[in-house]
Amino acid sequence: MKGRREILELLLNNSVENTGDRGFFFATVSGVVTTNPGMIRRVDDDVPEIGLITTKSFQVKPNLGNREPVVAEIEEGSFGNAVGLRNPGMTEGLKGLEKMMEDGPLSSILNVSVSGNSVEEFVVLVKHFENIADIIELNLSCPHAADGYGMAIGRDPEIVYMYLKEIRKVTDTLIFPKLTPNVDSISEIARAAAEGGADGISAINTMGPELYIEPVSGMPILTNKVGGMSGRRIKETALEKVAEIRRAVGPSVPIIGMGGVETGRDAVNMMKAGANTVGIGSLFASVEPEFWKDFFTALKDDAVNGTDTAGGYRKRGRQMEYVPCRVTGITDMPGDVRLLKLDGRIDFKAGQFAFLFIPGIGEKPFSVMSGAPPVFLIRKRGAFTSEVMRLKEGDRIFVRGVYGKEPPVTDKPSVVIAAGGTGIASALKLAEEFSALGKRVHVYHGMSSSGQEAMKEEFLKYGDYIAVPDNGVAGRVLDVINRFIREPDPLSDTAEKIEDLALYTIGPMPFMEKAAGVFMDAGGESGDIYLSIEKSVRCGVGLCGECECCGRLTCREGTFFSWRELNEN
Numbered sequence: 001m002k003g004r005r006e007i008l009e010l011l012l013n014n015s016v017e018n019t020g021d022r023g024f025f026f027a028t029v030s031g032v033v034t035t036n037p038g039m040i041r042r043v044d045d046d047v048p049e050i051g052l053i054t055t056k057s058f059q060v061k062p063n064l065g066n067r068e069p070v071v072a073e074i075e076e077g078s079f080g081n082a083v084g085l086r087n088p089g090m091t092e093g094l095k096g097l098e099k100m101m102e103d104g105p106l107s108s109i110l111n112v113s114v115s116g117n118s119v120e121e122f123v124v125l126v127k128h129f130e131n132i133a134d135i136i137e138l139n140l141s142c143p144h145a146a147d148g149y150g151m152a153i154g155r156d157p158e159i160v161y162m163y164l165k166e167i168r169k170v171t172d173t174l175i176f177p178k179l180t181p182n183v184d185s186i187s188e189i190a191r192a193a194a195e196g197g198a199d200g201i202s203a204i205n206t207m208g209p210e211l212y213i214e215p216v217s218g219m220p221i222l223t224n225k226v227g228g229m230s231g232r233r234i235k236e237t238a239l240e241k242v243a244e245i246r247r248a249v250g251p252s253v254p255i256i257g258m259g260g261v262e263t264g265r266d267a268v269n270m271m272k273a274g275a276n277t278v279g280i281g282s283l284f285a286s287v288e289p290e291f292w293k294d295f296f297t298a299l300k301d302d303a304v305n306g307t308d309t310a311g312g313y314r315k316r317g318r319q320m321e322y323v324p325c326r327v328t329g330i331t332d333m334p335g336d337v338r339l340l341k342l343d344g345r346i347d348f349k350a351g352q353f354a355f356l357f358i359p360g361i362g363e364k365p366f367s368v369m370s371g372a373p374p375v376f377l378i379r380k381r382g383a384f385t386s387e388v389m390r391l392k393e394g395d396r397i398f399v400r401g402v403y404g405k406e407p408p409v410t411d412k413p414s415v416v417i418a419a420g421g422t423g424i425a426s427a428l429k430l431a432e433e434f435s436a437l438g439k440r441v442h443v444y445h446g447m448s449s450s451g452q453e454a455m456k457e458e459f460l461k462y463g464d465y466i467a468v469p470d471n472g473v474a475g476r477v478l479d480v481i482n483r484f485i486r487e488p489d490p491l492s493d494t495a496e497k498i499e500d501l502a503l504y505t506i507g508p509m510p511f512m513e514k515a516a517g518v519f520m521d522a523g524g525e526s527g528d529i530y531l532s533i534e535k536s537v538r539c540g541v542g543l544c545g546e547c548e549c550c551g552r553l554t555c556r557e558g559t560f561f562s563w564r565e566l567n568e569n
Contacts, residue, residue, distance in 0.1 A: 164196025246274025264302025420507025
């Protein structure tokens with residue numbers, strides 16, 4: 001942890017003219033990217049231009065938040081969101097941060113966001129995190145939180161003053177309330193916060209809430225129906241509100257300013273309005289993680305030198321656009337499995353996935369099995385997939401994406417693809433691409449019962465396809481793979497030596513771990529084993545950070561990770 005005076009001096013002295021050791025730095029904002037210890041550590045290690053890292057908002061008890069969709073891109077660079085303060089609760093939240101710190105302190109200022117529905121809850125949260133946080137940010141501004149949280153507190157200057165006064169009595173930790181723009185006078189709120197004992201101010205949170213309509217269906221996109229607005233649309237309002245706050249609190253109260261910042265000029269304008277450091281949020285959706293370091297270096301240079309180079313690292317166009325499709329074919333299989341064929345075309349690569357969206361029901365990510373026409377393999381599991389099972393030919397469903405990244409390509413001449421259940425959906429494109437590279441391909445499909453073979457004829461174009469029903473023994477396919485590796489038939493055209501093989505495995509984590517064990521026990525190397533990691537993917541564009549694995553976002557950098565990498569992390 002850093003000292004109070006050191007942090008305040010860093011913030012108050014932060015400017016484009018600063019040539020000190022820390023230099024001019026940016027901040028992340030609550031709920032975007034740095035929402036878990038893995039992403040906090042990665043940003044701290046890889047992006048020195050970010051000098052203040054903000055966590056997601058923690059509550060006293062765990063909160064599952066809202067069902068997907070939780071983010072909607074209304075136009076390029078502008079988003080509506082209603083995550084619903086999803087978080088693991090303060091106990092697990094602190095455990096995660098403490099474990100992260102075992103690897104060493106952060107270079108950045110750690111700003112821990114908390115959300116309570118009473119002054120007593122805020123006191124509990126502040127005391128809980130005060131020994132690990134450099135700053136504690138009070139979420140007084142979320143527009144889509146449950147009753148009694150967020151904006152419900154932060155719109156009344158008397159309540160804000162009372163909360164800050166009571167919290168100030170119990171801690172010496174720096175306290176920064178995050179303010180909502182959805183008030184008649186944000187200057188009154190800011191002044192009340194400062195008089196109550198706030199050390200600084202964060203502003204602004206999202207505007208709204210508003211209703212976001214999918215134009216073809218005419219129905220709300222967000223499952224919560226309404227959500228806050230962020231990104232480009234709120235840029236001018238953010239500048240106005242930050243300027244009001246600065247006039248209200250004077251020059252000695254640091255302000256973390258945010259809202260729609262996209263360029264170096266935007267950052268300078270935010271600081272001219274009164275911010276001491278500039279928060280970056282929605283902008284992350286347009287920059288691939290592999291370019292974060294270069295992008296923020298360029299963004300900083302643009303702010304300092306008045307140039308405009310960072311834009312070259314950004315994706316253009318909407319990242320979350322829904323495309324309406326019609327169901328053109330349905331094949332139902334044993335075990336509540338359905339092969340769903342749509343009209344149109346999806347251009348994709350191995351390892352990539354798309355979201356299927358049914359307005360009024362929700363959305364979920366699925367591997368694309370084939371793109372021309374689009375084909376998805378779906379197992380009935382919950383409310384959304386149950387609705388998919390009720391679709392008929394001619395019904396409409398929406399697709400957005402694709403997301404994800406191609407898997408690493410082995411230098412081995414042969415690959416074994418071990419897929420369990422509907423994981424076989426990811427295997428077809430993988431087999432096609434490896435076959436095109438001249439590699440020998442052996443696909444093993446483990447299934448709970450016979451009759452779940454999907455697109456077998458397509459697989460046979462690219463190599464072997466061996467379907468292995470469990471027949472009462474879960475994962476029986478792994479025994480078949482084990483014999484193939486350990487007892488190759490010297491007279492068979494498909495015989496392989498372990499030193500010539502790489503393993504790509506797809507399915508439930510226990511299945512993939514056992515497959516990796518089979519390969520390792522036979523003499524394979526951990527660097528030649530790749531697992532398709534299925535995490536909770538809620539936005540697909542890298543904003544929510546939910547899909548983190550080994551400090552990487554599976555929605556942007558996955559889904560395949562090497563067994564060696566997984567064990568090292």
